[in-house]
Amino acid sequence: MTAEKTGGRVLVVDDEAPLLKTFRYCLEDDGHTVATAASGEQAMALIRSRVFDVCLLDLTLGDTTALELLPAIRTAAPWLRVVIVTAHSSVDTAVQAMRAGAVDYLVKPCSPEQLRIAAATQLHARRLDLRLEELERQTGSSNDSAQLESRSPAMAELLDTARQVAASDANILVLGESGTGKGVIARAIHRWSARHAAPFITINSPGLSGELFESELFGHKKGAFTGAVANSPGRVAQADGGTLFLDEIGEVPIGLQAKLLRFLQDKQFESLGDPVTRQADVRLVAATNRDLHGMVKTGTFREDLLYRLDVIRLHLPPLRDRIEDLPAFANGFLDEFIRIHRGRGRGFSEAAMDALCRHRWPGNIRELRNVIERASILCRGELIEPRDLALGEAGGAAAASTAARPTGAMSLAALEREHILAVLGEAETLEVAAKQLGIDASTLYRKRKQYGI
Known part of the structure; x- marks a missing residue:
């Protein structure tokens, strides 16, 4: 069974090697995945290639300062919650950094408990933001719980199978007619999985052109296309550590199916207008009411993508x-x-x-x-x-x-x-x-x- 993913993704930036090591061990002991950087340049390279929830940023680095680095961080990862780490004598400057976009500050030397509380507080705030975004996007009924109980033998068996496969990280393909509750099952699989504390992110394929769908899925860099007025992380980055639900997978434009296949194979992707290769640990649940095998025969759906999606199949019966x-x-x-x-x-x-x-x-x-x-x-x-x-x-x-x-x-x-x-x-x-x-x-x-x- 996959280990429960309760920790967050934390980046620690400091030019003192002993402090980096201490912070890393302390945070890893608390269940977080930790990356470290000894300079502003290293920090930005990591931020551009990976998704982090929290950044512990030293106020003064060898090659730059937090005040100089914050605008670049805000542009590259506007969702990232930055905590300034500072000495007593620089508290006033730390307050300036908060005005520039940081969310809190720590005065060093700090105790392991102070460090854990700071990281946990910001991770909780980050998850609340993601949950609010998901609730705003969610189109399902509040009557979901009734759909996860059934007197129908066929549906009861399907629900048992869904609970069983939720414990794995295998891709799941949910089939069924329109309106049968495929999104409800996808959300339930996430809740039943080891990823339940991480985000559940939905992307609806219909109605999006190729460029818009790619931007929605993988994000874009400011200026990548008309209307791209700011960096956007994309749904894949938002779902890192959790579950991505691709609704109506049969509507994905054929030209983008190769990029989706590559992501499923390597967990790597590039945002529109940005050559930097990024990584994301995402479990995929896809759904469709279309005959994907028939679409393969007509050349409108890639056979290799279908095989990659169709690891576990759940076919919802009609009402x-x-x-x-x-x-x-x-x-x-x-x-x-x-x-x-x-x-x-x-x-x-x-x-x-x-x-x-x-x-x-x-x-x-x-x-x-x-x-x-x-x-x-x-x-x-x-x-x-x-x-x-x-x-x-x-x-x-x-x-x-x-x-x-x-x-x-x-x-x-x-x-x-x-x-x-x-x-x-x-x-x-x-x-x-x-x-x-x-x-x-x-x-x-x-x-x-x-x-x-």
Whole structure:
């Protein structure tokens, strides 16, 4: 089993060799991965090629000072939390350094406990930043826990397998129709793994051009392309030590698949506009609703990349094949939307639940969530009835156009979100959904991000 990754990645910069050794041993004993540099030049070379969470930076080095080095550090790694290490006589200068971007300072000589607390405090702050970013990006439901329990024998077996393989660092390919909960499984695998204390980072492939996808994945240097006004670390660097979830892997442009393959093989990459080769320790979980083997035959997906991704395969069954789980999902979604929308509905009539269980659910759990949200807003009594469910011959999308009429209680933005949700629940792919909505895939991607879909 992989060792639990609880420590952070710390860079210690000081021109005194004995202090470097002492700091390194102390921090490694506390579970951190530590690199050292004896000069500003060595420090910048490491910062440009590797990802660190915390930097302990001596105020005065042989070739430079912290005040001179900080702007370069901020440009190369804006997320890096820098702690100035200084003598008593230089505290005023250390405060200047904090104004220039450092987050704290240590006065040396410091005790091992002071050093450990300083590193742990900044690592905790770094993880909180990453968690906040992930929560802002996260489009999944708060009802995830219900999706990780199942009365369906096939789904229960899949969940057992997912728990088992989570302990390894093997790449995992999650297959299944749109809306079956592939992202939920990916997040669960991360939580069950030894990497659970490190970041879980998601990148959505649809709607991104080749250059934008490469920038999103590997980062870019300021000026690398029009609109690149600052350095960006990219999702791979953000996920270092943790898990990277590549959603809709079948949408990755063919021209970038070789670079992705190289990263999976060597854990090395280059940011756009930057020749420096970087490294990242990332566990990959990929997902798709497309037939990758068929895409290999048509030349739109690399066979060698497929083999590299398809180490462990998890195939999620559609909702219609695990209908015994639907009542728990429906009640969980309703509880969620009662809190959000404060609608009238507090439960389902027997006829409504029967209608839900008889529906074919082409959009799977995502469509169910959409239907329950709409019903929680539009129902006329304390129990949701079949008339509130908007389940037509063609599913929720067609009925939604008649059920969700503009009212004083719904804004134009809310109606647009409802319509996009309905179409997404019916469409087989995001491209089909975009076409039905009359917009391009990149616009649909932005709308999904805007509305948290």
